[in-house]
Amino acid sequence: LSFIQPPQVAWASGALADGLLLRKSTRIEDLPDVFADEHARQQLVGEQVVYDVEMLDTSPAEGELYTGVTHLYPGRVGCEYFMTRGHFHARREQGEVYFGLRGTGLLLLQTEQGDARLEKVFAGSVHIIPGFTAHRLINTGEEVLSALAVWPGIAGHDYAALASGFRIRVFEENKTVQAKEVQNG
Ligand code: PAN
Ligand code: ZN
Numbered sequence: 001l002s003f004i005q006p007p008q009v010a011w012a013s014g015a016l017a018d019g020l021l022l023r024k025s026t027r028i029e030d031l032p033d034v035f036a037d038e039h040a041r042q043q044l045v046g047e048q049v050v051y052d053v054e055m056l057d058t059s060p061a062e063g064e065l066y067t068g069v070t071h072l073y074p075g076r077v078g079c080e081y082f083m084t085r086g087h088f089h090a091r092r093e094q095g096e097v098y099f100g101l102r103g104t105g106l107l108l109l110q111t112e113q114g115d116a117r118l119e120k121v122f123a124g125s126v127h128i129i130p131g132f133t134a135h136r137l138i139n140t141g142e143e144v145l146s147a148l149a150v151w152p153g154i155a156g157h158d159y160a161a162l163a164s165g166f167r168i169r170v171f172e173e174n175k176t177v178q179a180k181e182v183q184n185g
Pocket of ligand 2: 089096135151
């Protein structure tokens, strides 16, 4: 018998290798109305990538799991740190696990009732995202923030439910990280 060579994640960089990868880049122009300062966002429109997601091309069938790495680049729109769009799962009850690989940032979690909290993300951090909980990564550091995620193939993404924004926004003010509660967006 021969031994199967599995896909690989390089822990230090988060780079995935083999396993029929899918890649998706999200740029500033793909994120209208996501940041508080829409005018500042429009000034940055160009080819700037905010984050890349690499995924293993595995089955979406019920019971199967997806594996992906998000690389969220350092940067700000106005004073607000670069972040992912963020979503609930279309199948609300489905959870997910994130593992911090490199860089520093925050994972913003928000329930359907609107209760929001922030977990620190760093190399080795483990984040249990329960069902019914929206999630967004925020890069508060000066390096790339990379996180490995595992989630159910049937979970799906619902971006519309939080189109008007999460309850917390994170800004750099006086060289420090400031999280602010916002009313609606
Ligand atoms: C992640 C996210 C990834 C990109 O794989 O999809 O970080 O964020 P957005 O999907 O919010 O743009 C995940 O949570 N999957 O379920
Ligand atoms: Zn998710």
